Amino acid sequence: MLVNLSDVLTSEGMEMAREISLEMTCYDNGTESFEIASKSPISLTVTNAGEDKAVLRGCADISFRGACDRCLTEVPVALKLDFERTILSPEAWGEEADDFGFMDGFSLDVETLVHDEILLNWPAKILCKDDCKGICPVCGQNLNERECGCDTFVPDPRMAVIQDIFKKNKEV
Ligand SMILES: [Zn+2]
Ligand SMILES: [Zn+2]
Numbered sequence: 001m002l003v004n005l006s007d008v009l010t011s012e013g014m015e016m017a018r019e020i021s022l023e024m025t026c027y028d029n030g031t032e033s034f035e036i037a038s039k040s041p042i043s044l045t046v047t048n049a050g051e052d053k054a055v056l057r058g059c060a061d062i063s064f065r066g067a068c069d070r071c072l073t074e075v076p077v078a079l080k081l082d083f084e085r086t087i088l089s090p091e092a093w094g095e096e097a098d099d100f101g102f103m104d105g106f107s108l109d110v111e112t113l114v115h116d117e118i119l120l121n122w123p124a125k126i127l128c129k130d131d132c133k134g135i136c137p138v139c140g141q142n143l144n145e146r147e148c149g150c151d152t153f154v155p156d157p158r159m160a161v162i163q164d165i166f167k168k169n170k171e172v
Pocket of ligand 2: 136137138139140141148149150
């Protein structure tokens, strides 16, 4: 959805408020994709803040289907987006042009803006619980459910390699 901001960027004292439904059905961070379980419309307010300048405020609640980084159990990731950005008319961009990737000329690309905000607010770790024990690197048992009794200190050397790869991918 593109929202034309030319009036609010050029008319002193002008404010516009909109509720916009989000089209996105998943969030893709480049390596993983997370399906959206529920989403509110985004509330946007754009207020003129002088010549070629406006303040954009937005909020939305979005919940994703995530998986625990340690045991892979499905865990919801609920994000409460609440942000404020100063935006400029395209003529005033200069070197900051790269900061306005969510604008297409005078139009605001709502989906790109929300994608940026999800990226900024994404949790560093997704855990089903703080003390999640993860899965056994030898047999794959979810250790929150039961102890499997494997000797994890001297794993099969082939499994140790897999364990390292698993850690590299998941223990960010
Ligand atoms: Zn877990
Ligand atoms: Zn085991």
